[in-house]
Amino acid sequence: MNDMSDKTPRAAQADGDLAVTGLSVSFPVRGGGLLPFLRGKERAAVRAVQDVTLAVRRGEMVGVAGESGSGKSTLARAFVQLQAPTGGRVTLGGQPVSSLDPLAFREQVQMVFQDPYNSLNPRRKVGTIITDSLVVHKRGTPAERRAQALEMLDRVHLTPAHFDRYPHELSGGQRQRVAIARALILNPKFLILDEPTSALDVSVQAKVIDLIQELERDLNLGSLFITHDLNLIGYLTDRVAVMYMGRIVESGAVETIWANPLHPYTRALMEATPSHKSVRGKTRALLKGEIPSNVNLPRGCAFHTRCPRRIPGICDTALPLPQTVEGRTVACHLYNDLPGAAPFAAGPGEEPAA
Amino acid sequence: MSIPLNAAPGAELPKSGRLSRLRAGLALVVENRSALVGLVCVSLLLLVALFAPLIAPYEVDAFTDGVLEGPSWMHPFGIDQIGRDVFSRVVEGTRISLAVGLLAVTISLVAGTIIGLLAGYYGGMVDSVLMRAMDIVLALPYVLMAVLIAAILGPSLQNGIIAIGLVRIPRFARVVRGATMSVAQLQYVEAARSIGASDFRIILHEILPNILGPLIVYFTLSLGDAILAAAVLSFLGLGAQPPMPEWGAMLNEAQRYLTTHPFLSVFPGIFIFVTVLSFNLLGDGLRDVLDPKSRR
């Protein structure tokens, strides 16, 4: 990928932000062998994240919503450097993270995973799992680490008795508390949470959410909260980004968007969510139709195959560019002053030919 | 080529604490009849090996009064062609065979585990190169490997062990690679990476402990195979050399008296058979307990 530094970042970045700019991640599709390569054809790829620009500030929680497969987890993994971007860059405090010492980065940015039944090593005790973060970062003596871990257990409302338990002896909610403790014991500035409650019982979810909110406030964290649950985003976060097929289609302050979603996809999502009565107009545009394949992306707006308001001849040819409308950013031709004037041709892939 | 030994990572044993988990595992072994028989036989063999000097009435190379005599009360397995007590030699042979099996399989285990971990964890080029190398080893059965090594270093028990150990490396590598690949995609590996753990640390602390189940099963099954292979090599003259009381070597010596004194060929053979059978029974049982998803 070429250097993207000449592109002006679309979101203003304050110092200390954790941000991605023009981020793309694609996974080559396995198989096909050498032949297509020899024929000079482009290899097929899953375009999981495309040209995403998003910043998280300290003391702020940003929600990311979108259907399954829209690229939320991939975005999260790119934010914490578990996934190398195929385009764009990740910066911390304005510095490209690739120039940072990996441990120094991980000290500041931590992640909580979706499935607490899967994210804790079954062969290690809770205490070992939590102190391991400190061991890796060579912090403290064993006794100090233990003390710190016990303190951390207390912070996530577990007891010292849990220190010597194995994960399979804990409930789902307790496990997720351990996962949170593991992430926070390093004292990070940013926390990425990938559907941290979706694997939990409803009764437990609320408690874990309360804990996350409490910790976020106490520690002045900047966090990215990924979820399917729009209600949760409305309740918890300050800003929201709605993703569809790897792109952010609408983003801005939660109150603004929740009061009046502009993008047809955001509207559809909200209408599909039971407690959202606030949608203006009564068009029941529930999400219909199959999600297209993200290997062969639709031309133009990726949503046009399902969009109730698509403009024929425009939406299926030209990519809608993000622009500021009514105090938020939205990428939809409905709000484009010059329909069809998008400068680049549509089609899969924004990657410049190398 | 694909081996159907798809490992079940981290087969979960019942609740609470290391000790009680061990006890629960033992209980499962006991419930499984073949595993129990295998465990008892292997334990007996270990005892025989341990106390061989106490059990054997004669020194292994001491001459008795007779030559080529059939089984009697004094000499339950008979007397061989130069007057040695066969029972004493077979008992001593238990030591040799168990040690040989353990040494050979340890070579395969260590090398195969390292290769399998690297191939399974890193994938891609590392995987391709390592597995290609394993294909090369796979094209040489242990007899041929032993022939090659014996040609260079001369035939000896030690070289036989090396040959057997080398030949089984690819099989261990495959078992470990498969198990590693299925563990490596679990979220706790990613979680370890997210706190900044190095690859080495992840392999050692996150992956290795979770592939021990299939590894122990395969280790046990391999012990039987390796003991069998060592006997074959000695029988062919490529392993232990006379007068060492190795079972295969004893059978080799007995070969010349097959038509006249067949009893010389009976007892060492029975011991090889029972030993290998015991390890296979135990391995099969352990697999049902530790690695229920895989079947041979």
Add this chain to the structure above:
Amino acid sequence: MSNSHSVLAKIGKRFVNSAFVLLVLTVVVFAAMRAIPGDPVETIVGVEAVSEETLAALRKEMGLDQSYVVQYFTWLGNLLQGDMGQSLQNHEPVLPILLDRLKATAELAFLGVLIGAVVGVAAGTIAGMTRGSFFDTLVMFVTLSGISIPVFWFGTILIVVFSVYFDIFPTGGMISYEVSLTHVTGFKLLDSLLTLNGAAFLNVLSHIVLPAITLSTAPAALIARTTRASVLETINEDYVNAALARGLSFPAVVMRHVMRNAMIPVVTILGLEIGVYLGGSIVTETLFSWPGLGRHLMQAILAHDYPVVQGAIIFYAVIIVFINLIVDISYGIIDPRVHA
């Protein structure tokens, strides 16, 4: 991308892999033979007292004065043209001897594996169909014993019982001296049939029975266990239940659906374990004085006849790699889901 293309690509890839494996093996074998202690020239001339000049001349003639790389490529070039050098024992070219011995090995191995496959599939199928029965338990125990028994010891017992005690079969060899057989193909059972030589046929048959049974134990045991497992798996499939529901009898269903699926594990095992069975054939041939490749190899080692050792190892490696290739390819075609 079309499917036939990817199948072809896969086959091509397998082919390249196999060729690569063999190429590296030639390097290994060449290196091993050069690593043998002692001067090959002195080995050849033996105890005769020869002058330094003669030795040097001989060395030059054999190309031993050149670098190992040159020597290797010369050797490989000759090998590819079928020149494996001369036996140190009788100074005959190695390749024709080995090819001749290979025929005896092939006859024995074919019969052994055939017996193993037939017995194994039959026992495994019946055991699987009668799961938990006495027969099933018996098969499971006997097969585990079959895997655990030392091949050469089992053969020894057969010799003691059937040759020494009952005197039904000869203790070894392939054909008795007094029996004459016209050479047609070199495969003795086949030749005796082609020339309608009943006496020779029976004679070879009586020689081959014990070693073939010996050789068949390991494959029979493993095939029986795998077939049983696959029968158990297949019996639970919906289409088998559907066939039963349609009123087909149980044995008819087994013959139709289960047996067909059982062929896959048989092929797998033969492919995966071919090296093990060839190793077993070396032992069996040695035990029964069967004039095959394996016995020849063992004799060559004892005689330090390294050109023959080298040639025989390469022979075996080619056979193993080739059979694996065939199994792999036929898999890729039978079942496109198989890769790796």
